[in-house]
Amino acid sequence: MFFSGEVPFVRLLFPLIIGILVAYTFANPLIYSLRFGLIILLFGSFLIGLLAYKKYNLFRWRWLFGLLIHFCLILLAYELTIHFSGQFDPSHFSKLKSKTLFVKIINEPKSSTGIVRFESEVIAVYSNKRIQNTNGKLLIAMKLDPLDAIEVNYGDIFLIPANYQEVEPSYNPGEFDFKSYLNNKQIYFQIFIQADQAKRVFQNTGHPFISFALKLRKDLVKKFNRYMPDREASSMAATLILGYRADLNKDIIEAYSKTGTMHVLSVSGMHVGIVFLVLSFLLKPMSSSKKLIVLRAIIIIAVIWFYALLTGFSPSVCRSALMLSFVVLGKAMNKNQNTYNLIAISAFFLLLYDPYYLFDVGFQLSYLAVIGLVYFHPIIFDVFYIKNKLLEPIWSYCALSIAAQLATFPLSIYYFHQFPIYFLLSNLLIVLPVAFIMYAGISFLIIPYPLIIQPLGRFLNWLINFTNDILYKIEQLPFSAMEGIWISTFEYMLISSLLILFVFWQLFRNKIIIWLSIFSGILLVSSLSIKSIGNYNRHELIFFSLRKNTAIAYLFKGQSIVITDVKPSDKLNAFSIKPSISMRGIEESLVFDPEQQFSGTNYWSDSDFMQFGNFRILRWRNDFNKFIPNKKIGVDLLLISKGSVQKLRYIREVVNFKSVIIDSSNPQYKIEAWLKEAKSLKISCISLKKVPAYIVKLD
Numbered sequence: 001m002f003f004s005g006e007v008p009f010v011r012l013l014f015p016l017i018i019g020i021l022v023a024y025t026f027a028n029p030l031i032y033s034l035r036f037g038l039i040i041l042l043f044g045s046f047l048i049g050l051l052a053y054k055k056y057n058l059f060r061w062r063w064l065f066g067l068l069i070h071f072c073l074i075l076l077a078y079e080l081t082i083h084f085s086g087q088f089d090p091s092h093f094s095k096l097k098s099k100t101l102f103v104k105i106i107n108e109p110k111s112s113t114g115i116v117r118f119e120s121e122v123i124a125v126y127s128n129k130r131i132q133n134t135n136g137k138l139l140i141a142m143k144l145d146p147l148d149a150i151e152v153n154y155g156d157i158f159l160i161p162a163n164y165q166e167v168e169p170s171y172n173p174g175e176f177d178f179k180s181y182l183n184n185k186q187i188y189f190q191i192f193i194q195a196d197q198a199k200r201v202f203q204n205t206g207h208p209f210i211s212f213a214l215k216l217r218k219d220l221v222k223k224f225n226r227y228m229p230d231r232e233a234s235s236m237a238a239t240l241i242l243g244y245r246a247d248l249n250k251d252i253i254e255a256y257s258k259t260g261t262m263h264v265l266s267v268s269g270m271h272v273g274i275v276f277l278v279l280s281f282l283l284k285p286m287s288s289s290k291k292l293i294v295l296r297a298i299i300i301i302a303v304i305w306f307y308a309l310l311t312g313f314s315p316s317v318c319r320s321a322l323m324l325s326f327v328v329l330g331k332a333m334n335k336n337q338n339t340y341n342l343i344a345i346s347a348f349f350l351l352l353y354d355p356y357y358l359f360d361v362g363f364q365l366s367y368l369a370v371i372g373l374v375y376f377h378p379i380i381f382d383v384f385y386i387k388n389k390l391l392e393p394i395w396s397y398c399a400l401s402i403a404a405q406l407a408t409f410p411l412s413i414y415y416f417h418q419f420p421i422y423f424l425l426s427n428l429l430i431v432l433p434v435a436f437i438m439y440a441g442i443s444f445l446i447i448p449y450p451l452i453i454q455p456l457g458r459f460l461n462w463l464i465n466f467t468n469d470i471l472y473k474i475e476q477l478p479f480s481a482m483e484g485i486w487i488s489t490f491e492y493m494l495i496s497s498l499l500i501l502f503v504f505w506q507l508f509r510n511k512i513i514i515w516l517s518i519f520s521g522i523l524l525v526s527s528l529s530i531k532s533i534g535n536y537n538r539h540e541l542i543f544f545s546l547r548k549n550t551a552i553a554y555l556f557k558g559q560s561i562v563i564t565d566v567k568p569s570d571k572l573n574a575f576s577i578k579p580s581i582s583m584r585g586i587e588e589s590l591v592f593d594p595e596q597q598f599s600g601t602n603y604w605s606d607s608d609f610m611q612f613g614n615f616r617i618l619r620w621r622n623d624f625n626k627f628i629p630n631k632k633i634g635v636d637l638l639l640i641s642k643g644s645v646q647k648l649r650y651i652r653e654v655v656n657f658k659s660v661i662i663d664s665s666n667p668q669y670k671i672e673a674w675l676k677e678a679k680s681l682k683i684s685c686i687s688l689k690k691v692p693a694y695i696v697k698l699d
Contacts, residue, residue, distance in 0.1 A: 009344035015070040016348060019077025020355045023085075032082050039079070042072045081355040085186060086136055093134040094189060098125035098162045103138060104205060108214050108312075109152045110246050116152050117141045119187065125162065138164060139182060139190040142198060150195055154214050155206025159199045164191040171545035172693045174486070174579030184359045213309045217242055220445050227444075227457030233464040240434070240464075241441040243267035243311030255471045257416070258481040260405065260423025264434055267311040268366060272320035274438045275307050276300065276328075297332035301325045315350065315363035319370070322346035339374050343367065361415055365408050372407020373400060379506065380406075394428070401427040410495040417582065419482045426474050433467040486583040488531075494524040535585035541612060542580060543661055543694040550594055550641055550663045551577055554603055554612045560589040561603065563610070565665075580693070594619070594641070609635075613698050618655060620646065632656045637696075640674065641665050648677050648685075659684040661694060 031038075045068055086092045093101060103120035110117050120138050124131050140160070144150065167190050169179040182188070204211060221238045228234040235247040245265070256262050263270070279300045286296040301324075308321040323346045330337045347367060350357050357363045381399040386392045401424055413419055420426065437460065444456050474480060487495070501517045504510070536558045544551035544564075549572065551564035560581050566573050568591060581589055592598045595607050603612045608624075610617040616635040624646070638657040642665035651657075660683055662671050671687050678685030686694055 007338055007341040007344060009341050009348050012069075012073060013344045013348050013351075015073040016077045016351055017358065019074035020081045020351065020358050022074070023078040023081035023355070024359070027082050027085065027087055029088050032079070032088055036079075039072060039075050042068050042075065077351070077355060080352065084355055089135065091134050092136040093122035093125055093138070094136060094164075096125050096127070096132060096134060098127045098132075100126045101138070101160050101162050101164075102126070102131075102157060102201065103140065103160055104157045105152065105154050106137070106206070108154055111144075114146060115141055115143050118152065119185070120158075123157070126159075136189075137185070137187045139167070139187050141190070141192045143192070143194050145195045148195075150198075150200070153204070155204045155211055156200060157202040157205055159201050160191070160193055161197055164189045168690060171691065172576045172580050173542070173695075174583040175576050176579075184356050186356065210309065213306070217244060217310055223445065223453075224457075227450075227453055228461040229458065230461050230465060232468075233461045236464045236468065237437070237441055237444075237460060239265055240267075240437055241271070241445070243314065243317070252468060255468070255475045258418070258420055259426035259471045259474045260420030261426050261430060261471060263369070263404075264430070266316060266362065267314060268316040269320040269323075269370060270434075271311070271438065272304060272307065272317060272324060274435065275442070276304060276324055278439070278442055279303055293332050297328045300328050315357050315360050316366035318350055319346050319363070319366050322349060323370075340371075343370060343374070361411075364411055368407045368411060369404045372403045372405075375503065376403035376406055397431060398424060398428060406499070410492055410499065413485045414487055414489075414492040417483065417485050419485060421479055421481060422474050422477060426471060429470050429474075430467050433463055433470075437463055437467065484582040484585070484587050486585075488527070491524060491527050494520050494527070498524070532585060538584060539613065539698045541615065541696040541698065543663070543688060543696075544577060544580070545688045545691055545693045546572065546576060546664045548665055550665050552610075553577070553581055553589070555581070555584060555586065556602060556613070558586060560584075560586045561598075561600070562589045562591045563594055563605070564591065565594055615696065615698050618657070620651060620655075622646070624654075637661060639663065648674060648681060648683060652681070652683070659686065661685075662687045662689075664689045 082088065089095075101122050102124040104123050105118050106121050107119045118140055120140050122134050122136050122138050124133050126132075142152065167179045167182050167188060170177045182190075220242060221244050224234040224237045225231065228237060231247075232249055232252070235249065236252060238244040239248050243266075248265070253262075253265065256265050283296045283299060286292040286299075304321050304324055308317045311317055323342050326337060326342050326345060350363070377396075377399050380402050381396055384395060386395050405423055409419060440456060440460050440463065444453055444460055447453050447456070497520050498517060501513050501520065505513045505517070538558075539556050540554075542553040542555070544553070546566070549564065549566050551562065551566055553560055553562045562577060562581070564573075564577065566577065590598075590600075592605070597606050598604065604610070608619045608621060610619070615637070617637045617639055618633065618635040619639045619641055621641070632654060634656045636658050638651065638655060638660045640660065640662045642663075648660065660674075660678060662674055662685065666674075666689075668689065671689055675685055675687055688694060
């Protein structure tokens, strides 16, 4: 495939990744404090070895030099990762007492339903009549006053109260881990404030180049909105060409996701490649002399990086821009480059710039896709030999789609839990329309004349709607996507190992690889089978931890029912309830309102009294406060929902229960009072407010 001398950055990338992973999982303050001394020691040993290389015939120990370089890179990556995390930084704002914070907006604010959200850098804290410089990021949600809405922009500095809180973890099984997502962006705290709690101190203090790019992008988005009659189409154009997804319809996102064309909505290598082709065509006359060729390379690289900035500097765009920069430089200097080395160079420098890119899903998928395209495409393309000049490029594009899907599908199903069945058909049908949209969209943005851009805007509007209609129709086909695919980390590693073993088989054709593949396959099938059997035999209750609502799921023999006051169309249902059931191998559930009466083969409810198998639950309500039964009611669990005011001492006189659950629909002061009372009465009591969901295993 390649010689080791051709891919030095492939070899250097591995110790860099190891150092990042070690720092991510084992951040030690002692090692971090000694980091510079260790790096100097290793680098000094390397220099001494170079000076003594000939004198002492150290060529026999030349592997030591490579080992020293690798250890230096591991330590460098370790230091960079911990430095970025701010874990041991004494000037982090969270380690200083403060009453107010000076925060600087560091990204483009996004507004939705009267709330504007943005990331900020805490540049200083104020306490005891003293301002102290700090660092660290804070996520801010600001509720705007509809009568006096203030404009919030990148680079603005505000003075806000210091009543921030730590970002909460996910509490329910299968729920998206927002805390880990923000932690990978070095954001550990968040705050919700009213607009009148924030006082603007300075405006437009951000980097002038970034400010200009954000303002230009806003103007270009407005241009799409002005000349394209359909708002949905204009939002799509802004997403495809500028990476501006704020106004994108959720139905469109779902259609692209289920048809395997989500990469189109994420500005990536294809988009940067089209910009590169447009620039190469426009600057083709600048190839008559060496000076003009170098100047053309500089212009192309500058414009590509400005486009990357304009679209938000996503990892996939940065990867493409960096790789193309090296390609353009290589062509200008008449030097050929190894593709794998180019991929490794871009990853190496991006990880030096931000080690936490390694944990970004976009970064991971982008590199897997490009490696898959480079390696698997020739293998797949050679499966069929096609002489027809019309069919050959079609088959080549099919091979590209299969190669990218093959390389990324283990990670895709691990993160997104679905696989698009008709990805090949979808990609084949939209490749030309999307290319035309990109070319027409770029022309639309460049041309200043209304006489030309008015018909061009209408054409772009029609073309986007035409493309969307294709995907909507494919999405509605039977079995358009396999959903609810939940694999463990171990199963993901097994699937990935089978792919890697396939690559090794292509290179070495060794029998050991076949046996390893068989062993990995048996382990994978066994793991999936055991999990499937376990899911079918699962008999349990899940009491969900929600903010203000009630939700209980009963799972039995591969089926489930959900008792909740959350509507099926509510975001909370898709975010917190459905994933918990889906990860247990159940696609559909029967949903009942807590006030509703229902019954089945081994469950029933009259809204207050519920029985699941042999497990009985009483939902206490104020109507029972004056209820005096002939004898004590016996239940396994007492559920206290919103509206109840009765004390546990009285309830225990009329109900014989083993434990108590207080759900999140109750106000905090009541929850605290019940917990205190339960402790004094030595009653097992659980609050579902800001704690993991409570799961009861049934017989």
